[in-house]
Amino acid sequence: MHSSAHEKLNQLINEMEKVILGKREVLQLTVTAFLAGGHVLFEDIPGVGKTMMVKTLAKAIHGSFSRIQFTPDLLPSDILGISVYNAAAQTFEFHQGPIFTTILLADEINRTTPRTQAALLEAMSENHVTIDNHTYPLDEHFFVLATQNPIEYEGTYPLPEAQLDRFLFRLHIGYPEFSDELDLLLNNQQDKLNQIRQIVTAAELSQMKKLVADVYVDPQIARYALQLVHATRNHDGVALGVSPRGAVAFLQAAKAYAFVNGRTFVTPDDLQHVLPATFGHRLLLKSRSTSTEVVLGILEQIVKRVPVPVRR
Known part of the structure; x- marks a missing residue:
């Protein structure tokens, strides 16, 4: 199983490299964090391909993808979901928030209030959401890729040390090499993203995570x-x-x-x-x-x- 799993992971990284050019090291560490059951914080300037990378990974593992743009007025319920009263049935119904997905892009996490940050980070460490005394499990392979913008410190709420500790890795994508950037200019990345194939199934991922533990x-x-x-x-x-x-x-x-x-x-x-x-x-x-x-x-x-x- 080990050699076939290694081959599969190589294929996965190769598939992602079709869209994210010249960043194999970052892709390898992202896949490492995913298999370790951790989450990743990207500290980068905007526009270096973080969203594209997350979408590519989601497609290659055939997982669902959600994106939350963090803003100062974002509430915990905007992430986790909310209980709404159904008058006809006379009961409360839970409407799931965007956190109920396989891969979540939490964009500019340091632009929202500590209370909203804490709601996401608690769900990350517990792998479930508790609303009105009901617990809802998250996806088995739930994986957060959060971004924070290092330049623009105006109106940001830096993550406290205890919350930074929730991220397995902090990575930087950085600018592309000249030749890779030229390729970006000449080719439509969206077309490349549409052509990404599923490489790994959810069952194979579960098996790989067990092998990592061993x-x-x-x-x-x-x-x-x-x-x-x-x-x-x-x-x-x-x-x-x-x-x-x-x-x-x-x-x-x-x-x-x-x-x-x-x-x-x-x-x-x-x-x-x-x-x-x-x-x-x-x-x-x-x-x-x-x-x-x-x-x-x-x-x-x-x-x-x-x-x-x-x-x-």
Whole structure:
């Protein structure tokens, strides 16, 4: 099953690459987060293809897709849904909100109020919605890709640390390479999106997630992962390091990354590869700087300082 699953995942990433050009690394990490059961926060300028990427993924796994544009006046019920009284039946009926989907694009999540942000983030961690004492389960493969705009800080509500922790990865798509952008100009991406085939079924996804859970982690590797986590807590420039929940997420991400790369065990390389995306948004620096370069610089120092376990 492992080799066929790896082949399927390769096909999935190749299919997505037909629409999202030259960003294989980002696509691979997005699929990794999906298999790990996590969610992704994209911090990017508008117009680099985030919506297109989410639609492409939804199509390739034949899942439903919803998009919520976050605005200052958005209410929790606009996301979760609402109970409406039916006079004829004399009962309340629940009308589902856009969160009842497989893949949800939460656009500009930092433009809405903390109360509305919390409603989404609670549903993300619980995988269900509770309205009027009734609990409604979300899709088994429910996956949130949220975006926040780093430039425009006017009228934004930054996500608190505890809520940032709910995202497995923070990723950046960034501008395309010149040749890829030229291809964008010459070809209609919407046409390419319409031609995307379904690669993976829901049943295959469930099976893959079980296989990810079974990926082997040697105690030495787990120890190395925890040493990296502890190094963030003991770094001079860091006020708040990675939490125990972040440590669990780190190992889960490494297992999924190993699986995406066709292995049944985690290597130190897997941990180092997912580290920037997993740790970047979980650190609070003493300087209060949120600059990606500064954070990545600290993470590079940590990786260099912690000795890599060697096979005896």
